[in-house]
Amino acid sequence: MDKELQIKELEKELAESRQEKLAVEEQLSFITAANNKLKEEIYQLKSLIYSSTALITFLKGPEHRIEFANDSIIKVWGKGSDVVGKPLFEVLPEIREQGIQGYLHQVYYQGEPYHARSLPVEHNVNGEMVKSFFDFSYMPQYNSQGKVIGVGVIAQDVTSQTKLHQKVKKSEKEFRELVDFMPHKISIADADGNPVFFNQSWVDYTGLNMEECLEAPWIKLIHPEHSKKFEDEMKESLKSGKDLDLELKIRNRSGDYKWHLHRAIAMKDDGIITSWISSSTEIQKLKEEEQRKQDFLKLVSHELKTPVTSIKGYVQLLQSIIQNDENNITKPYLYRIEGQVERLIRLISEMLDLSRIEKNELELNKENFSLNEHLENIIEDISYIHKDVQIELDHEYEGEVKADKDRIGQVIINFITNALKYSPDNKKVQIKIFKEERNMVGVSVRDFGIGIEQKDLTRIFQRFYRVSSENEKTYAGFGIGLYLSNEIIERHNGKIFVNSEPGEGSEFTFLIPLNHT
Amino acid sequence: MARILIVDDDQSIGLMLKDILEFSGHDVTISQQPGKTKENILENDIQLLLLDKLISGVDGTDVCAELREDEDVPQIPIIMMSALHNAGEVCKSAGATEFIAKPFDMETLISKTNEILEKHSGKD
Numbered sequence: 001m002d003k004e005l006q007i008k009e010l011e012k013e014l015a016e017s018r019q020e021k022l023a024v025e026e027q028l029s030f031i032t033a034a035n036n037k038l039k040e041e042i043y044q045l046k047s048l049i050y051s052s053t054a055l056i057t058f059l060k061g062p063e064h065r066i067e068f069a070n071d072s073i074i075k076v077w078g079k080g081s082d083v084v085g086k087p088l089f090e091v092l093p094e095i096r097e098q099g100i101q102g103y104l105h106q107v108y109y110q111g112e113p114y115h116a117r118s119l120p121v122e123h124n125v126n127g128e129m130v131k132s133f134f135d136f137s138y139m140p141q142y143n144s145q146g147k148v149i150g151v152g153v154i155a156q157d158v159t160s161q162t163k164l165h166q167k168v169k170k171s172e173k174e175f176r177e178l179v180d181f182m183p184h185k186i187s188i189a190d191a192d193g194n195p196v197f198f199n200q201s202w203v204d205y206t207g208l209n210m211e212e213c214l215e216a217p218w219i220k221l222i223h224p225e226h227s228k229k230f231e232d233e234m235k236e237s238l239k240s241g242k243d244l245d246l247e248l249k250i251r252n253r254s255g256d257y258k259w260h261l262h263r264a265i266a267m268k269d270d271g272i273i274t275s276w277i278s279s280s281t282e283i284q285k286l287k288e289e290e291q292r293k294q295d296f297l298k299l300v301s302h303e304l305k306t307p308v309t310s311i312k313g314y315v316q317l318l319q320s321i322i323q324n325d326e327n328n329i330t331k332p333y334l335y336r337i338e339g340q341v342e343r344l345i346r347l348i349s350e351m352l353d354l355s356r357i358e359k360n361e362l363e364l365n366k367e368n369f370s371l372n373e374h375l376e377n378i379i380e381d382i383s384y385i386h387k388d389v390q391i392e393l394d395h396e397y398e399g400e401v402k403a404d405k406d407r408i409g410q411v412i413i414n415f416i417t418n419a420l421k422y423s424p425d426n427k428k429v430q431i432k433i434f435k436e437e438r439n440m441v442g443v444s445v446r447d448f449g450i451g452i453e454q455k456d457l458t459r460i461f462q463r464f465y466r467v468s469s470e471n472e473k474t475y476a477g478f479g480i481g482l483y484l485s486n487e488i489i490e491r492h493n494g495k496i497f498v499n500s501e502p503g504e505g506s507e508f509t510f511l512i513p514l515n516h517t
Numbered sequence: 518m519a520r521i522l523i524v525d526d527d528q529s530i531g532l533m534l535k536d537i538l539e540f541s542g543h544d545v546t547i548s549q550q551p552g553k554t555k556e557n558i559l560e561n562d563i564q565l566l567l568l569d570k571l572i573s574g575v576d577g578t579d580v581c582a583e584l585r586e587d588e589d590v591p592q593i594p595i596i597m598m599s600a601l602h603n604a605g606e607v608c609k610s611a612g613a614t615e616f617i618a619k620p621f622d623m624e625t626l627i628s629k630t631n632e633i634l635e636k637h638s639g640k641d
Contacts, residue, residue, distance in 0.1 A: 316622065
């Protein structure tokens with residue numbers, strides 16, 4: 001009985017211990033799995049840290065012994081991979097004196113993190129000192145008792161960004177100096193035209209400092225005569241984004257107004273205006289010179305007119321005296337003198353007209369007249385003086401125009417005398433009066449002379465422009481005639497143009513409206 | 518034939534005008550002093566005045582206007598002359614009968630002179 005009981009007890013114990021074993025086994029496999037998972041996680045974290053482009057290291061103890069360093073920081077140090085376990089300043093003795101030791105000590109002993117931006121560090125790479133820039137974070141690392149055991153370092157190499165930033169800063173400084181150094185007045189305004197910057201030249205000119213310049217109601221510096229035009233054009237530019245370009249007077253520190261050429265252009269980003277850059281260049285001297293030149297021209301031409309009037313009068317008087325004396329040999333000579341006097345008068349008149357145009361004083365006296373008759377009279381006069389020329393006139397259109405008869409005559413005479421002047425070998429000129437569509441009447445003058453090069457065609461209507469050639473001296477004149485003709489035709493709301501082929505001759509044409517109103 | 522007075526500060530112009538007008542049969546007096554125009558007209562019983570617009574120190578239009586306002590001066594025709602082409606209106610509003618731009622044609626001068634003299638003698 002005792003034995004049986006004993007066996008039962010033992011069996012029972014056995015069963016219990018089997019159960020316990022199962023439970024332990026179960027627990028064990030759970031722990032193993034958790035352990036594996038943890039290992040996996042640590043591995044992942046480590047590989048994340050190792051492969052990170054951020055520069056990461058952990059420096060242990062007061063010696064800042066390298067406990068851990070990722071691939072990126074090892075590469076930047078450039079001292080090989082067997083640096084782990086060595087004190088930092090043994091590996092990189094050159095950085096000790098650059099303040100790094102101080103920062104690390106501070107973090108280690110005081111337990112406060114330290115951050116730095118674009119910190120310059122020079123270190124030795126293969127015997128050469130290389131300067132780089134880093135963003136740094138030094139953070140105290142604690143053990144489970146809360147005691148600092150080391151310093152974690154996360155850094156970023158920002159050398160290229162820093163150098164770019166320095167370059168931009170240098171460039172900006174240079175441009176600012178440049179802008180201040182210039183005698184031109186430079187300013188910058190925002191997209192709405194509110195000024196944000198004035199250069200030194202502005203400050204010197206107005207006598208206001210930069211802040212006063214920015215606060216000053218700009219428009220008050222502009223001469224009242226020009227302020228309206230300036231405001232209108234500026235509004236238009238702000239709306240359309242078009243360049244601003246005008247001449248106006250601006251007040252200086254002593255209250256005098258000086259002429260300036262004012263220009264502004266829009267700065268755009270992706271087609272959207274971001275700001276405006278303006279320059280004002282003083283042109284006072286230029287304006288004064290221009291004025292003096294005009295006054296002088298006016299005076300000269302007026303003074304010249306008096307003796308010429310006298311000569312012309314006497315030539316005509318002599319002609320009248322010998323009019324009925326068929327055999328008088330001086331007759332042709334007197335005609336020659338008269339022709340040259342007429343030419344002189346024309347040149348003087350051109351000078352006067354030029355100053356009138358520039359002062360906007362060239363007024364038209366419009367009347368109704370027959371263009372055909374007017375042309376016939378002009379051709380008769382020219383043929384009278386130039387006996388060796390052949391002028392043909394074709395009346396494709398006949399009718400009256402309302403225009404300034406003298407001025408239109410001046411254009412026609414200019415066309416014909418040019419045609420003759422530039423036809424040294426073939427003194428033939430074909431003239432045509434014709435009607436154009438849109439109620440315009442035209443006169444064209446065709447010659448068979450030397451013609452005009454393509455490059456000169458658009459410029460011959462400019463003031464003082466003369467076609468240059470090797471034998472330039474053979475062609476007299478001021479280079480004013482076509483400029484005046486252009487101005488006269490433009491004031492008639494007409495058009496002037498030329499077709500030409502070098503060696504073939506030229507055809508000058510003007511069109512004026514046929515308005516009888 | 519008429520008695521004509523020419524007032525121009527430039528002697529060469531004055532002489533030239535005198536020669537031309539005398540050639541066409543007139544009796545001509547020349548003066549370089551615009552201030553003495555009134556006396557000259559009265560003394561010489563002048564029938565036509567040729568007056569330059571720009572005389573040294575004096576504007577011919579002022580001389581013209583003064584003559585027109587002066588009741589002692591007979592209202593003879595006045596032709597004003599100028600090298601400025603667009604001075605015609607100013608001269609006429611000052612009382613000038615006619616305006617001639619310098620330099621002028623002899624024919625224009627003679628025909629205008631005769632035309633004016635004819636018209637004026639018709640009025641008398």
